[in-house]
Amino acid sequence: MAFYRAHGRHDMPWRNTRDPYRILVSEIMLQQTQVNRVGPFYENFIKQFPDFAALAGARTGDVLRAWKGLGYNRRALALQQLSKVVLEKFNGKLPREREALESLPGIGKGTSGSLMAFAFNRPEIFIETNIRRVFIHHFFPKKKIVTDAEIERCLIRTIDRKNPRKWYWALMDYGTELGRARRSATNPNRRSAHYAKQAKFSGSDRELRGKILGASLGRKEIIPAGVALRFNEPVARVERIMALLTKEGFLKRKMAKGGKNATKGPIYCIKD
Ligand code: ADE
Numbered sequence: 452m453a454f455y456r457a458h459g460r461h462d463m464p465w466r467n468t469r470d471p472y473r474i475l476v477s478e479i480m481l482q483q484t485q486v487n488r489v490g491p492f493y494e495n496f497i498k499q500f501p502d503f504a505a506l507a508g509a510r511t512g513d514v515l516r517a518w519k520g521l522g523y524n525r526r527a528l529a530l531q532q533l534s535k536v537v538l539e540k541f542n543g544k545l546p547r548e549r550e551a552l553e554s555l556p557g558i559g560k561g562t563s564g565s566l567m568a569f570a571f572n573r574p575e576i577f578i579e580t581n582i583r584r585v586f587i588h589h590f591f592p593k594k595k596i597v598t599d600a601e602i603e604r605c606l607i608r609t610i611d612r613k614n615p616r617k618w619y620w621a622l623m624d625y626g627t628e629l630g631r632a633r634r635s636a637t638n639p640n641r642r643s644a645h646y647a648k649q650a651k652f653s654g655s656d657r658e659l660r661g662k663i664l665g666a667s668l669g670r671k672e673i674i675p676a677g678v679a680l681r682f683n684e685p686v687a688r689v690e691r692i693m694a695l696l697t698k699e700g701f702l703k704r705k706m707a708k709g710g711k712n713a714t715k716g717p718i719y720c721i722k723d
Contacts, residue, residue, distance in 0.1 A: 454628065455621035460486070464493060466620060471545040471570040472502050478565050479530050479557060483523050486627075492521050503543055507534035512721040515701070516668050522657075524664055528700055529557030547571050565619070574615040576606050580640060581626025582619070587639035588629055598644040659684065660692055664701060672705060672720045693719055 460466070463486065465477030476496060480489045496517050500506040506514065511531060518527035533555045537545060545566070546552055552563040564577020578599050586602045587594075611618035630638060640646050652658050662682055667673050675693055679686040696702045696719075703722040707715075 452621055454625045458628065459620065459624045473497060474570040475545060475566060478562055478569065479526050480521060482526065482562065484521055503534045503537050506531055507538050510723045512668060512723050515664065519665060519668065522661065525699065526557055532556040545570065549575060568615045568619045572614065572616045574610050574612045576603055578602055581623045581630065583643055584626040584629050584639045585622050587642055595642060596644050597642055656692060660696065663689065663692055664696065667702060667719065667721050672718050674716065674718050676716065
């Protein structure tokens with residue numbers, strides 16, 4: 452808490468609102484993306500989609516365009532679906548129970564916990580990477596492998612039940628600092644039983660997915676052969692990824708029109 456008072460990141464926009472919608476948007480963005488990258492995307496997204504109704508009613512292409520560059524685009528699709536469910540099933544209000552939160556698209560155990568704490572100031576237990584680092588560093592300085600179950604027991608015994616919101620803000624900021632001071636070899640999270648390095652991005656399916664989706668957002672329709680040529684990739688690989696994007700609800704297949712200049716094979720567009 453002393454560290455937090457002196458060096459806490461008090462100016463982050465999602466910490467200066469109590470609007471559950473805004474806090475939800477920030478938590479989804481922060482799931483897999485670092486704070487400094489999220490900032491501008493968050494501001495722009497909130498301007499463009501200020502509440503559940505605006506997001507639910509938007510064209511999916513516009514939502515994906517606002518998300519472009521943040522990565523893990525599935526989060527954007529899920530967030531829009533979630534807004535529709537909140538309007539239809541929850542009276543337009545984000546539910547205040549953890550179970551109901553976890554029934555929503557894109558919300559797992561971690562995010563349900565962070566929403567309970569940050570949106571509703573409820574003392575629920577959850578772990579994320581910065582929180583984990585603090586507990587391993589302080590309570591398990593010598594232990595070779597620390598499980599989340601062990602960390603959870605410490606959290607239960609230390610959490611500030613009167614002001615869990617502030618407590619978690621402090622944990623995250625202090626954990627971030629510990630990560631900065633101890634890159635790689637001495638990073639306490641290396642001793643976590645759940646430690647996982649992010650997979651290499653360059654050349655990955657995830658990278659090509661992003662490129663294909665980006666190309667689709669700028670056009671009325673696209674065909675695998677054209678995409679393959681543009682990105683210098685085998686057609687089969689592009690077709691496989693486009694089929695996946697279709698299954699996940701990003702793209703839809705259009706019927707090819709007949710005629711002299713008709714293209715062979717499928718045509719795709721953004722599923723709006
Ligand atoms: N402040 C509120 N939520 C946060 C998060 N998920 N990461 C970092 N800082 C936050």
